Amino acid sequence: MKPLIVANWKMNPQSLIEAGKIFNSVKRGVKNIKNAKAVICPPFVYLSLLKPQESSSAMSLGGQNCFWEEKGAFTGEVSPEMLKNLGAEYVIIGHSERRKHLKETDEMLNKKLKAAIKEGLKPILCIENVSQIKKDLKEISDEERENLVLAYEPVFAIGTGKPCGAEKARKINISIRKIVRKKIPLLYGGSVNSKNAADFIEKAGFQGLLVGGASLNPKEFIEIIKNIEKV
């Protein structure tokens, strides 16, 4: 499987014009990329307006969250089906910022995962320890895990400019692998940039990256992808 480089734009940028500029620059930049795939996860409001090239397998869209119910009286929420209908292939679930600020519990995330899987979305489950994985994936069968992606994101590394060291990340990778099957891609996230990106693949053995801050700078994001492609 090609390495996945996921762009988590979080609550940025502030206008559609800016979002379009970033998106189109990335789109141009990944045109000739063969051995990596970029997944852009913008705020919901921009999703329907950003279109990857139809023929390209190097770029895809994802949501940053979804709700667990299919439809109805849930003010402010977005269903997996809505994301799917807008062309999203992936959805980030359980980002540590949502666990912290929105008080999302493992129980809620388990329901979100089940709903996303049912709709055929590929969930990118963010975790920072093994016990979260066990709780979040409760009663989700191997078959249902077919399109699951995991992202190890140590909170100390998120948005701090202080990434986890490659050796430490490698050890955590091994401990996560003891409880999830090899087939499930495992990404690293937390202060990834073009200088350290390749280490997480080459030295720490991850199958891709979840990129926050650096994904808003198209030049830097494309550089990350190119460096991964060389590995």
Ligand code: PGA
């Ligand atoms: P960062 O964020 O790359 O800005 O550290 C990563 C994330 O929160 O997914």
